[in-house]
Amino acid sequence: MLNIKCPYCGDRSQKEFAYGGDGTITRPKLNQEISDEEWDNFVYLRKSPRGKHIELWHHIAGCRQWFKVERDTTTHEIFRTFKPEE
Amino acid sequence: MSQNFRLNTGGLINRDKPIEFKFNGKKYIGYEGDTLASALLANGIHLIGRSFKYHRPRGFFGAGVDEPNAKMQVEINGCSEPNINATEIELVNGLSASSQNCWPSVNFDIGAINNFLNRFFPAGFYYKTFMWPKSFWYRVYEPFIRKAAGLGIASLEKDKERYEHKYEYCDLLVTGSGPAGLASAYAAAKNGAKVILAEDKPRYGGTLLTDDVTIDNLSGKDWSEKIISELKEMPNVIVKNRSQVFGYYDHNMMVMFERTGDHLEKKPKHTPRQRLWYIRAKEVLLSTGSIERPIVFGNNDTPGVFLSAAAKEYMKVYGVLIGKKPIIFTNNDSGYETAIEFKKNGVNPIVLDTREDQNSELINEAKDLDIKIKFSYAVIVAHGYKKVKSATIGKLNKEKIDFVNKEQIDCDSICVSGFWTPTVHLASQSGNKLKFNDSIDAFVPDKSKQNEHSLGAANGTFTLQDTLKNSFNTGSEVSKSITKKNEKIQIPNTNERKYSAHDKFWCSPLPKGKNYKRFVDFQNDVAVSDIEVALREGYRSIEHVKRYTTLGMATDQGRTSNLNGLQLVANVEKKIVPQVGHTTFRPPFTPVTIGTIVGREIGKEYMPTRKTPMHHWHEKNNAVWVDAGAWKRPRYYKRGNENLFEASKREAKNVRDHVGICDVTTLGKIDIKGPDAAEFLNRVYTNAWLKLPVGKARYGVMLREDGIVMDDGTTTRISENHYHMTTTTAQAANVLSHLEYYLQIVWPELNVNVVSTTEQWAGAAIAGPKSRDLLAKLFSKIDVSNEALPFMGYVEGDLFGVKARIFRISFSGELAYEINVESDFGLFMWEKIIEIGEEFNVQPYGTEALSTLRIEMGHVAGPELDGRTIPYDVSLEGLVSKKKDFIGKRSLAKEAFNQADRQKIVGLVPLDRKSSIPEGSHLVENKNAKLPNPKLGHVSSSCWSVENNNPFSLAILKDGKNMIGKKLFAVSPLKNTSIEVEVMSSHYVDHEGKRVRS
Numbered sequence A: 001m002l003n004i005k006c007p008y009c010g011d012r013s014q015k016e017f018a019y020g021g022d023g024t025i026t027r028p029k030l031n032q033e034i035s036d037e038e039w040d041n042f043v044y045l046r047k048s049p050r051g052k053h054i055e056l057w058h059h060i061a062g063c064r065q066w067f068k069v070e071r072d073t074t075t076h077e078i079f080r081t082f083k084p085e086e
Numbered sequence B: 001m002s003q004n005f006r007l008n009t010g011g012l013i014n015r016d017k018p019i020e021f022k023f024n025g026k027k028y029i030g031y032e033g034d035t036l037a038s039a040l041l042a043n044g045i046h047l048i049g050r051s052f053k054y055h056r057p058r059g060f061f062g063a064g065v066d067e068p069n070a071k072m073q074v075e076i077n078g079c080s081e082p083n084i085n086a087t088e089i090e091l092v093n094g095l096s097a098s099s100q101n102c103w104p105s106v107n108f109d110i111g112a113i114n115n116f117l118n119r120f121f122p123a124g125f126y127y128k129t130f131m132w133p134k135s136f137w138y139r140v141y142e143p144f145i146r147k148a149a150g151l152g153i154a155s156l157e158k159d160k161e162r163y164e165h166k167y168e169y170c171d172l173l174v175t176g177s178g179p180a181g182l183a184s185a186y187a188a189a190k191n192g193a194k195v196i197l198a199e200d201k202p203r204y205g206g207t208l209l210t211d212d213v214t215i216d217n218l219s220g221k222d223w224s225e226k227i228i229s230e231l232k233e234m235p236n237v238i239v240k241n242r243s244q245v246f247g248y249y250d251h252n253m254m255v256m257f258e259r260t261g262d263h264l265e266k267k268p269k270h271t272p273r274q275r276l277w278y279i280r281a282k283e284v285l286l287s288t289g290s291i292e293r294p295i296v297f298g299n300n301d302t303p304g305v306f307l308s309a310a311a312k313e314y315m316k317v318y319g320v321l322i323g324k325k326p327i328i329f330t331n332n333d334s335g336y337e338t339a340i341e342f343k344k345n346g347v348n349p350i351v352l353d354t355r356e357d358q359n360s361e362l363i364n365e366a367k368d369l370d371i372k373i374k375f376s377y378a379v380i381v382a383h384g385y386k387k388v389k390s391a392t393i394g395k396l397n398k399e400k401i402d403f404v405n406k407e408q409i410d411c412d413s414i415c416v417s418g419f420w421t422p423t424v425h426l427a428s429q430s431g432n433k434l435k436f437n438d439s440i441d442a443f444v445p446d447k448s449k450q451n452e453h454s455l456g457a458a459n460g461t462f463t464l465q466d467t468l469k470n471s472f473n474t475g476s477e478v479s480k481s482i483t484k485k486n487e488k489i490q491i492p493n494t495n496e497r498k499y500s501a502h503d504k505f506w507c508s509p510l511p512k513g514k515n516y517k518r519f520v521d522f523q524n525d526v527a528v529s530d531i532e533v534a535l536r537e538g539y540r541s542i543e544h545v546k547r548y549t550t551l552g553m554a555t556d557q558g559r560t561s562n563l564n565g566l567q568l569v570a571n572v573e574k575k576i577v578p579q580v581g582h583t584t585f586r587p588p589f590t591p592v593t594i595g596t597i598v599g600r601e602i603g604k605e606y607m608p609t610r611k612t613p614m615h616h617w618h619e620k621n622n623a624v625w626v627d628a629g630a631w632k633r634p635r636y637y638k639r640g641n642e643n644l645f646e647a648s649k650r651e652a653k654n655v656r657d658h659v660g661i662c663d664v665t666t667l668g669k670i671d672i673k674g675p676d677a678a679e680f681l682n683r684v685y686t687n688a689w690l691k692l693p694v695g696k697a698r699y700g701v702m703l704r705e706d707g708i709v710m711d712d713g714t715t716t717r718i719s720e721n722h723y724h725m726t727t728t729t730a731q732a733a734n735v736l737s738h739l740e741y742y743l744q745i746v747w748p749e750l751n752v753n754v755v756s757t758t759e760q761w762a763g764a765a766i767a768g769p770k771s772r773d774l775l776a777k778l779f780s781k782i783d784v785s786n787e788a789l790p791f792m793g794y795v796e797g798d799l800f801g802v803k804a805r806i807f808r809i810s811f812s813g814e815l816a817y818e819i820n821v822e823s824d825f826g827l828f829m830w831e832k833i834i835e836i837g838e839e840f841n842v843q844p845y846g847t848e849a850l851s852t853l854r855i856e857m858g859h860v861a862g863p864e865l866d867g868r869t870i871p872y873d874v875s876l877e878g879l880v881s882k883k884k885d886f887i888g889k890r891s892l893a894k895e896a897f898n899q900a901d902r903q904k905i906v907g908l909v910p911l912d913r914k915s916s917i918p919e920g921s922h923l924v925e926n927k928n929a930k931l932p933n934p935k936l937g938h939v940s941s942s943c944w945s946v947e948n949n950n951p952f953s954l955a956i957l958k959d960g961k962n963m964i965g966k967k968l969f970a971v972s973p974l975k976n977t978s979i980e981v982e983v984m985s986s987h988y989v990d991h992e993g994k995r996v997r998s
């Protein structure tokens, strides 16, 4: 069970959080002209990196804030957690 | 037989308190402080079970977690529990244990014939023997294996015991209270760190209880007692005995198993039997000690063969002799400690030392005590079937691969010492890559991956002086960086005997032409020959050898077998042990009961039950419940002998004819506030939201980015910047997370806040042609006419002094309203509606009638919005804005979503107007077509239409819009039905929606 530091609440057990996927994806802007391929990349295609990965987590049983976690996918080491605007 | 092997003095047991217990139905006496094992040994009982595969007689081998054989079926409080280690369970009055893995009895075991047929039970015997003929598996092999093998029998009784979970946080967790654990915990505690010290055994001190040492002129035992009592006084320290840290998980999450009840004769009512601790430790100090390594020889599994340190522990802790004519077979000085202890207790041992003649403090002491020592000697084979009677010994040649001077000597026990193996299981679980230490022939922890340090014997440090020095220092250093305090501690003086170098000898050669079994792994019954077979058959990776032979598996986790197994593979492969590598150690280190893992989360405590404020009213009115997530909802209200079908028909009909009331509290409710709220809704929903006036509700559909419908519901504009959103019961949590994601991550520039208010509002839907009349009586002060409160209108009202929100929305196709009041007034509202509604024939209706009503009118719900449908599929295209962008819109342009024959929702009626169509039925053109019969669609929801008095279903059908009027078959292989149906519009009632607007 991971120990995750919510940037708003502090250290909490993984039990309180939900995983939210790749944290580096940017949603295309509204009304933006975009090719089928670009859109499909955004909706479906995700990398599955070995090693460092920036991902989203949601503190569902706490402050209900979404934030970002930099984690090693092989060792689970967490290097930092930060607010989405950082 | 009465405790013939109990010493008159000595040990830490209480001779004033005899304890009666049963083993295999026979009564015995032991003492308070005994384990089941020590009490049996005091009574001269050695034969305690049969081996797993060959059913050979087995006896005790160790004295604690090292014990591979003594797994027993134990009766505890009327519950029978298998696989309890007799060396670990404490003796209490009335304890009753029996051998397992033997049938019909331990003395006469049919399976022992396996031993004589052992050519048929080679390595990988499961893979080979039971593979064919295939038909034999269920009829012959499986019942046979279940009966003859296996490890004990799980009880079929419900476990009446109570188990608990506990969460703790600390600066340092110290695992094991031997010298390393005591010293490091003490140093850290002195620096003010929050320390948890966990000891697996009932007594603290580890090897200090059995080793002949002094610390600051105190005996090891006295020193450990002094430190423990000081630690117990300190408020920043938790000291726990009977507590095994068995798992090392991510981010220093340690899991510990505490035996809180089984050792108590009269357990207080609320004391749990066992407790599981989740401990998040900033630092973990692993002081788990080491386990003595066996030396392998012929028939080394005969009862009466012990680890030498176990024999010493039985004397020093329990005052028990494991034998009166022992052979000590050793490759290092440890065996001499056991020999000296025997001698002190009046027993004359003979020591066989595989090393050449040499001197050390210990050896000289043994010589001074006139202990008979034979250097360069080994036990070749033990004799005796159910107990050791004699042994063939021999003088090893120079290479130690053969022997001369074979002779047979009488003995009743053989104590082996093949040096020490650090207990590195937890370190390995933490992700620590172990390294091989040549000087001790064993793996020791290498670089820490997590915040852990191994100390003392667990780290390969076998002298007391070094152990104490390193442990005090590490405890100090590690805690200092946490607490910023640095209390100086004087490292105590020690007095211990110096060992001379050990010998690498680990396996005796066999006499020429003999094939005595030499066991490497007792618990899994793996002999030298089994591993050799595996290697001959081409298994190379140690992980494969492990799985093929079962070496080091199961509850034992290779505690005594691991290194000898590796050594053997290395010898055959002409490698060295570090090249062979080691297998992965997995949690739990020792077995843990399922009850402890589950804790209190069983039965109705498995998950919380959500009840609406009207729950008790429903209960009193014979509600039959249905689970909706964690919620309990009335499925129908039973009157007399009604069944589900009759009751739901009555309730639905009453809505169509008069008025019904339904508890809709469970719908998800989200409060949305902020100046950009309208813009946000406009992006979230597929339809337009910018022009919704205050006091109006609108139905909306939201999609995922892939274009699939996520949820639907109504949202009402309460005031300029304030909206009230409803979601389906099932999707409430997901929708909230979805909204938060877009507000916080995607469009943080929008000034909007969302919060769940599901539990703040109680909701009642009143539906039916009389609902307006009822509403007018409930809210006499407001105008509820069609003009003042039109369809999709919203107004606030006063319900006999309670503030209420009134929404004119309908889920049933009838004129309907939904009233919300604060939860505390939910029951008041409900009872008022029932009371005042009496004259209009109001009846409560449950989810079954609710479904009937929505299916009839073609309103989609969960079964249609099943994560596979886009708005066009479920006839919601009218709600998809062409002008604005919204979440998921770009996906709707996908080619597959726009094909002419795309699936579409339709209605179905059976041609006979009688047969109900099972939900999940497949729609096919020809019911007799050759398989695979092409599937055109599936039935999503079915009901009995109360309007038309015949069955009606909704279905998702390929090319649905062009199929109206066609006849198909609804085939359900599950219900074995095939019903001819006619395809029609999904709106079976009130096509134009006149009623809801009237």
Ligand SMILES: [Zn+2]
Residues within 6 Å of the ligand: A006, A007, A008, A009, A010, A059, A062, A063, A064, A065
């Ligand atoms: Zn938080």
